[in-house]
Structure formats: C-alpha cells, structure tokens
Amino acid sequence: MRAATISDGVVTVAEHPDPVPGHGEVLVRVRAAGLNGADLLQRKGAYPAPPGSPKDIPGLELAGEVAELGPNAERFAVGDRVMAIVGGGGQAELALVHERQLMPVPTNLDWAQAGGTPEVFTTAYDALFTQCDLSGGERLLVHGGAGGVGTAAVQLGAATGAHVTATVRREEARDAVRELGAHAVIDPEGFVDHGPFDVVLELVGAPNVPDDLKALDTGGRIVVIGVGAGAKAEVNLLALMGKRATLRASTLRARPLEEKALTARAMERHVLPLLERGDLRVPVAQTFPLEAVHDAYEAFAAGGKVGKIVLVM
Amino acid sequence: MRAATISDGVVTVAEHPDPVPGHGEVLVRVRAAGLNGADLLQRKGAYPAPPGSPKDIPGLELAGEVAELGPNAERFAVGDRVMAIVGGGGQAELALVHERQLMPVPTNLDWAQAGGTPEVFTTAYDALFTQCDLSGGERLLVHGGAGGVGTAAVQLGAATGAHVTATVRREEARDAVRELGAHAVIDPEGFVDHGPFDVVLELVGAPNVPDDLKALDTGGRIVVIGVGAGAKAEVNLLALMGKRATLRASTLRARPLEEKALTARAMERHVLPLLERGDLRVPVAQTFPLEAVHDAYEAFAAGGKVGKIVLVM
Incomplete structure (x- = not known):
C-alpha cells in the first residue's frame, strides 16, 4: 500500500x-x-x-x-x-x-x-461534556472558534443548548463561525470582558489561563487541550478557591484502547445522531x-x- | 448572651x-x-x-x-x-x-x-469525595496530615479503602497520624518521590503545586483548600494534559445555603455512620x-x- x-x-x-x-x-x-x-x-x-x-x-x-x-x-x-x-x-x-x-x-x-x-468531534465532545459536564443553559467560551476543534465545539455547544461565545482572531472568518451557531463571535483581545462563563475550552495555552480564570463564574471549569502558545501557566489558587473552579487538561492520543473505545461509544450515542439529522456540519x-x-x-x-x-x- | x-x-x-x-x-x-x-x-x-x-x-x-x-x-x-x-x-x-x-x-x-x-470533616469529605471522587484502592496524599482537616482526611481516606500517605513536618506528631490510619507518614521535603498518587489534598498552597503535579498519576486530581504558603502557582499545562489531570479548589464558607445543606446531607449519609460506629475519631x-x-x-x-x-x- x-x-x-x-x-x-x-x-x-x-x-x-x-x-x-x-x-x-x-x-x-x-x-x-x-x-x-x-x-x-x-x-x-x-x-x-x-x-x-x-x-x-x-x-x-x-x-x-x-x-x-x-x-x-x-x-x-x-x-x-x-x-x-x-x-x-x-x-x-x-x-x-x-x-x-x-x-x-x-x-x-x-x-x-x-x-x-472523528478527531475534532471526539476531542470537542470529550473536552466539553465528558471532562466539563457542559449542559443546556450554560455559557461556553471557545478559544480559537475557527479552528478544527473550535468549529466542532461551537456546534456541539449550540446544538445542546449552551450559549456559545467564540474567539476568532481573523475578522474574515467570523461570519463562518456565526453560521455554525456561535451566539457571539469576538476578538481574542479583551475576551475576559465578555464573561462570565461556566466552561472555557482552552486551545491556545498558558497566556490565556489567568484571564480564563477571571472570566469564569462560580463552579466554572476550564479545560486545556492545546498549549501552542505556551505551557507554563500562572494560576491564582485563591481565585480558583473563591470560584470553586476546576482546571483540567486532556489529550486523546495517549489514552489506552479501552478509553479511546469509550470516546467512540460516547460519539455514537451523543454526536452521530446530531450529525445524522444535520444538526452538526x-x-x-x-x-x-x-x-x-x-x-x-x-x-x-x-x-x-x-x-x-x-x-x- | x-x-x-x-x-x-x-x-x-x-x-x-x-x-x-x-x-x-x-x-x-x-x-x-x-x-x-x-x-x-x-x-x-x-x-x-x-x-x-x-x-x-x-x-x-x-x-x-x-x-x-x-x-x-x-x-x-x-x-x-x-x-x-x-x-x-x-x-x-x-x-x-x-x-x-x-x-x-x-x-x-x-x-x-x-x-x-463539622468543619474539618465536612471540608475533608467535600474535598476528597465530592470534589475528587476518591474511592477504594486509590492512593491519596494528604499535605499537613497533623492539622485539623488533615487528621479528618487521613481517617476518611483510610476508612474508605484508600492508601493514605500524609506529610507531617514535626517528627513528634507522626506517630499520632499513623495511629489515625495513615499507611505512610513522611516529611514534606521530597514528598514527590513517594508518589504516584491519584488524589492530592493540598492545604499548604502554591509552592507545593508543581511537585503535586509531578507526583500525580494519570487521571489524578489535586484539590486546593488552603493557600497559607502562597496563592500564585505555576502549572505546567503540558504535564496536566499528559496526565489528563485535574486541579480544582474550593471553600465551604462562601457557599449559599442550599450547597451547605447538601454538604450536611453528605455528612449524614457518608460520615456520621463511620463516626457513630467508631471508625472515625x-x-x-x-x-x-x-x-x-x-x-x-x-x-x-x-x-x-x-x-x-x-x-x-
């Protein structure tokens, strides 16, 4: 071959x-x-x-x-x-x-x-729902909303009743992200003023984390799945305590067969039906x-x- | 009065x-x-x-x-x-x-x-079980095992089947913590070499967090409930991703009535029976x-x- x-x-x-x-x-x-x-x-x-x-x-x-x-x-x-x-x-x-x-x-x-x-929808589903228990009515911030995982996350959030805010740096890409269901598409600069959020999907890395925490509401969750802009984050633990917040991080690739298989079962149950009926593109x-x-x-x-x-x- | x-x-x-x-x-x-x-x-x-x-x-x-x-x-x-x-x-x-x-x-x-x-057992129960889902067979690290919350956490961990390692700075206090059920009582210096752990109860603060993360096993959870030694922690997000780990933090005092009431119900269901039959002191x-x-x-x-x-x- x-x-x-x-x-x-x-x-x-x-x-x-x-x-x-x-x-x-x-x-x-x-x-x-x-x-x-x-x-x-x-x-x-x-x-x-x-x-x-x-x-x-x-x-x-x-x-x-x-x-x-x-x-x-x-x-x-x-x-x-x-x-x-x-x-x-x-x-x-x-x-x-x-x-x-x-x-x-x-x-x-x-x-x-x-x-x-498979990759972007499994990653987005796992991060938002399996890791962060995102549910209807919650406010989701997707960093990098125009990227592969970003477009999947925006759609999954909107399709399941979350209010979705997406950061998109390139102005010419913002309309496309709005069409995927984002309720607000904003410049990454100053995103903290658009909060509070219940869940933040962090695809950029360490530089965003202090503001992610500021933008979080009580009980909020940050999930890091990309660190292209840097991995060493400063975390204010007192703020994390005061908000009873969670910072978690994950990758799919390193998981053993049984855990990857579980993500496939979650996709079959929760995501494929939405793709099948055209609610996700x-x-x-x-x-x-x-x-x-x-x-x-x-x-x-x-x-x-x-x-x-x-x-x- | x-x-x-x-x-x-x-x-x-x-x-x-x-x-x-x-x-x-x-x-x-x-x-x-x-x-x-x-x-x-x-x-x-x-x-x-x-x-x-x-x-x-x-x-x-x-x-x-x-x-x-x-x-x-x-x-x-x-x-x-x-x-x-x-x-x-x-x-x-x-x-x-x-x-x-x-x-x-x-x-x-x-x-x-x-x-x-109430305070120490509710705090310890909430941190270990409600926040971190500690369960039987897992390896727990309790920082400050001789303190109020520490003694409660050591006992709760041991009574529910976790393997409990406690850090205790004062040598003369270590026997007492062993008697409470800790399987290993160690000096805080070099605790990272005693891992890996599934759950770390962090009562000291920011200076411990980088080593907490190093000592964590895949899928591990760190819960911060005290920051006396400092609040600004450096977190290596790449390590957090690689371990699919969670850093969370919490306080009881700021919670609204309904959430405090839930902690009381959790105590009645899970902790008071162990106190009643003498499994906890x-x-x-x-x-x-x-x-x-x-x-x-x-x-x-x-x-x-x-x-x-x-x-x-």
Missing part, C-alpha cells in the same frame, strides 16, 4: 507492506483522512506516535470501508462505512483499527466530511489526493481557512 | 442580644465550638464573615442543644443534640442555624468532640471555657498539637 510518510521533517508518499489485521482488528480501505495540528508537530519530530502505531505514517483519523476482518472482529461487515480516531497511520491507503474504536459513518456524510469528523475547506500530501500539509500549516483539510484517496 | 467577640484584632467575651430564630431557623444553645484556621484570619480582619452571619462573632462550627424552633422548622425537636458548620457566630452561648444545615450528633461523641467535628487536643477564648486562640495560633482546640460553654 501507499501511505503518507514522514522522513527528515518532510511528508512524502511511500510504499509500505499491507498491514494484516490481528485479533479484534479491522483492515480499513481508507477513503479520506483529515489533517490535524498534531500532524505538523509529528512532521517536525516533536510528537512521536504511541506504541503500536506506525512510527512514520502520520494521520490521527480516517474514514473508509471495511476491507477485511481479523479473527473475532464482529462489530462490522466487509464493505461497511466506518471512521475512527487512531494513534497514527491514518493517512494511508490501508489502516488497521481495533473494532472497538470504529464508528459507523452517518449516511449523509460524504467521504471527505467523514474523514474530517463538518466544514471541509479543501481536499487533496494522497499524492499531493506535501501540498496538503503546506496548506494546513498556512492556516487561514475555516474547515478541515482532508486527504481523499 | 455572651459570645467571643473580635475587636481591633483581639478576641474577648462580650454581651450580645439573644438571637431570635426566623423561618426555618433553629436557635442552638451552643455547648462546644471548635477553632479553625479561618478564625485567625478573621481575627486580623482578613476574612470577613459572609452576609447574614454575625460580623464580630467568630466561629465556623458548633454543637449544642436545640433551644427554640423558628416558624416552619421541623427537622429537630427542642433538646436534640445537633451540630453544624456556620458562616460565623459559632463561638457564642446561642447561635442561629438554618435547620437544613444542622446534623444530629452521633451518640458516642461528647460535646467537645462534636464541637470539633475526633482528636481533641485541648478545651477552653468561653471566658478563656483569648488563651484558646493563642494556643491554636501556637500550633504543635494533633487534634482540635475547642471552646466548651
């Missing part, structure tokens, strides 16, 4: 042996695989794949058809449309996924949309064939788009 | 009008009232009483007999032995408490023990009559004892 392959900080296409599904595993003929921020880190060697994932094939999500079942795999049949987050190796013609990590693809998603769904900004993977990475790194960049095989 | 009274940074005894119970309130003839760290802060003007509590009468907990019921108060009868946390005013001959905040006194507690029970270091309230505060401020200092009326 051919696969995107990282070599000396460059992503090219190379031949690899076809993977063979083991117990409980499914061989997926990948039809689409989204790009994510972590791919850029991995390209420059800063985010190695976890044990059990291909070391040199990037890709944290994929959608495709079941090509072959390993022994004991029985949740899906050959030909079924499936999608999943994976620890790596998604940007390839074939990929192995444990059947407990796979989800069915909602019927109204095309391949590009499906390939761009998967904005795709641009697609590239596997051969153009280098261009896809460059387009992703350049930024400036609302929606996913997806490789389509 | 007579009551401990703060005036210009000194605690004396003064006459006050007898309080009159309003709707749902109970007038308690106070028999014992424990001292707490917050009393010292309030004595020096740093921790004003919340609205609705006497401004100049300190005391965050009390035990006594029901003296009179206000209109609609029906949970207890005149003469019942009751105890409670209060927003202030506990160190007096009479105190008003909303009936939803009152708990019955376990039959095997004497007045001094009962007067020293209330160590009382020293008692003072109300007249000697100044000496009681001085003894409390001097530290160096394991167990509560309680005013007995």
Whole structure:
C-alpha cells in the first residue's frame, strides 16, 4: 500500500507492506483522512506516535470501508462505512483499527466530511461534556472558534443548548463561525470582558489561563487541550478557591484502547445522531489526493481557512 | 448572651442580644465550638464573615442543644443534640442555624468532640469525595496530615479503602497520624518521590503545586483548600494534559445555603455512620471555657498539637 510518510521533517508518499489485521482488528480501505495540528508537530519530530502505531505514517483519523476482518472482529461487515480516531497511520491507503474504536459513518456524510469528523468531534465532545459536564443553559467560551476543534465545539455547544461565545482572531472568518451557531463571535483581545462563563475550552495555552480564570463564574471549569502558545501557566489558587473552579487538561492520543473505545461509544450515542439529522456540519475547506500530501500539509500549516483539510484517496 | 467577640484584632467575651430564630431557623444553645484556621484570619480582619452571619462573632462550627424552633422548622425537636458548620457566630452561648444545615450528633461523641467535628470533616469529605471522587484502592496524599482537616482526611481516606500517605513536618506528631490510619507518614521535603498518587489534598498552597503535579498519576486530581504558603502557582499545562489531570479548589464558607445543606446531607449519609460506629475519631487536643477564648486562640495560633482546640460553654 501507499501511505503518507514522514522522513527528515518532510511528508512524502511511500510504499509500505499491507498491514494484516490481528485479533479484534479491522483492515480499513481508507477513503479520506483529515489533517490535524498534531500532524505538523509529528512532521517536525516533536510528537512521536504511541506504541503500536506506525512510527512514520502520520494521520490521527480516517474514514473508509471495511476491507477485511481479523479473527473475532464482529462489530462490522466487509464493505461497511466506518471512521475512527487512531494513534497514527491514518493517512494511508490501508489502516488497521481495533473494532472497538470504529464508528459507523452517518449516511449523509460524504467521504471527505467523514474523514474530517472523528478527531475534532471526539476531542470537542470529550473536552466539553465528558471532562466539563457542559449542559443546556450554560455559557461556553471557545478559544480559537475557527479552528478544527473550535468549529466542532461551537456546534456541539449550540446544538445542546449552551450559549456559545467564540474567539476568532481573523475578522474574515467570523461570519463562518456565526453560521455554525456561535451566539457571539469576538476578538481574542479583551475576551475576559465578555464573561462570565461556566466552561472555557482552552486551545491556545498558558497566556490565556489567568484571564480564563477571571472570566469564569462560580463552579466554572476550564479545560486545556492545546498549549501552542505556551505551557507554563500562572494560576491564582485563591481565585480558583473563591470560584470553586476546576482546571483540567486532556489529550486523546495517549489514552489506552479501552478509553479511546469509550470516546467512540460516547460519539455514537451523543454526536452521530446530531450529525445524522444535520444538526452538526463538518466544514471541509479543501481536499487533496494522497499524492499531493506535501501540498496538503503546506496548506494546513498556512492556516487561514475555516474547515478541515482532508486527504481523499 | 455572651459570645467571643473580635475587636481591633483581639478576641474577648462580650454581651450580645439573644438571637431570635426566623423561618426555618433553629436557635442552638451552643455547648462546644471548635477553632479553625479561618478564625485567625478573621481575627486580623482578613476574612470577613459572609452576609447574614454575625460580623464580630467568630466561629465556623458548633454543637449544642436545640433551644427554640423558628416558624416552619421541623427537622429537630427542642433538646436534640445537633451540630453544624456556620458562616460565623459559632463561638457564642446561642447561635442561629438554618435547620437544613444542622446534623444530629452521633451518640458516642461528647460535646467537645462534636464541637470539633463539622468543619474539618465536612471540608475533608467535600474535598476528597465530592470534589475528587476518591474511592477504594486509590492512593491519596494528604499535605499537613497533623492539622485539623488533615487528621479528618487521613481517617476518611483510610476508612474508605484508600492508601493514605500524609506529610507531617514535626517528627513528634507522626506517630499520632499513623495511629489515625495513615499507611505512610513522611516529611514534606521530597514528598514527590513517594508518589504516584491519584488524589492530592493540598492545604499548604502554591509552592507545593508543581511537585503535586509531578507526583500525580494519570487521571489524578489535586484539590486546593488552603493557600497559607502562597496563592500564585505555576502549572505546567503540558504535564496536566499528559496526565489528563485535574486541579480544582474550593471553600465551604462562601457557599449559599442550599450547597451547605447538601454538604450536611453528605455528612449524614457518608460520615456520621463511620463516626457513630467508631471508625472515625475526633482528636481533641485541648478545651477552653468561653471566658478563656483569648488563651484558646493563642494556643491554636501556637500550633504543635494533633487534634482540635475547642471552646466548651
């Protein structure tokens, strides 16, 4: 099979042996695989794949058809449309996924949309609901509302009855975020004046945290899932006590199979129905064939788009 | 009635009008009232009483007999032995408490023990279980294990199946903390080497937090309920993400009636049965009559004892 392959900080296409599904595993003929921020880190060697994932094939999500079942795999049949987050190796013609990590693809998603769904929606759902218990009527602040996870978080918050405020730096992207359901789209500068919030989704990192805490209401929760702008945060514990607040942080990639499988079950129960009936959308900004993977990475790194960049095989 | 009274940074005894119970309130003839760290802060003007509590009468907990019921108060009868946390005013001959905040006194507690029970056990229970979901088999680190909340936390952790490590600076206090059920009693210096822990009860403050995070296992929780050593903590968000960890903080005093009442119900359900059957003890270091309230505060401020200092009326 051919696969995107990282070599000396460059992503090219190379031949690899076809993977063979083991117990409980499914061989997926990948039809689409989204790009994510972590791919850029991995390209420059800063985010190695976890044990059990291909070391040199990037890709944290994929959608495709079941090509072959390993022994004991029985949740899906050959030909079924499936999608999943994976620890790596998604940007390839074939990929192995444990059947407990796979989800069915909602019927109204095309391949590009499906390939761009698992990572951002699982991340956003896990952060907002599993980690922070966001619920209807609460006030949510999404930092980086125009990014991949941001657009998923804005939609999930709005679709479940939260009041959603999104920070978006680029003025030209704000309308698109409003159309996804954000009730207020603001400049990141001075976001603290738009509070108070019950839940803050922090995708930027340490520099925001002191103001996140200021903008929080009593009982509020901050969840950090990105630290691109810095990791060392100053936290005023007295303010945290006074607000009985929670600061938590999470990543998906490092989790063991059983925990990743739980996120897939949560997606099937809470998110796929909303995708299925069109209450959530998967904005795709641009697609590239596997051969153009280098261009896809460059387009992703350049930024400036609302929606996913997806490789389509 | 007579009551401990703060005036210009000194605690004396003064006459006050007898309080009159309003709707749902109970007038308690106070028999014992424990001292707490917050009393010292309030004595020096740093921790004003919340609205609705006497401004100049300190005391965050009390035990006594029901003296009179206000209109609609029906949970207890005149003469019942009751105890409670209060927003202030506990160190007096009479105190008003909303009936939803009152708990019955376990039959095997004497007045001094009962007067020293509500604040530390409610604080410890709330921090460990309500905030951090501590459960059997988990590894708990209690900072300041010889203090009031520390001794309660050590016992609650051990009684519910956690493995309890307690830091105790004074060597001469370590045996007493071991007798309360701590599985390991260690010097605060180098506590990080005794991890990993699932839950850390942080009573000291900011200087400990970076090492608390280092000592935490995946999925671990830090709960801050004291910041005597400093409030500005540096938090490594990348480490917090990698461990999928939670940093939270809380105080009891600022909570509204309904939330305080919930802590009383949690105490009745989960803690009083353990006190009743002797699985938890209330160590009382020293008692003072109300007249000697100044000496009681001085003894409390001097530290160096394991167990509560309680005013007995």
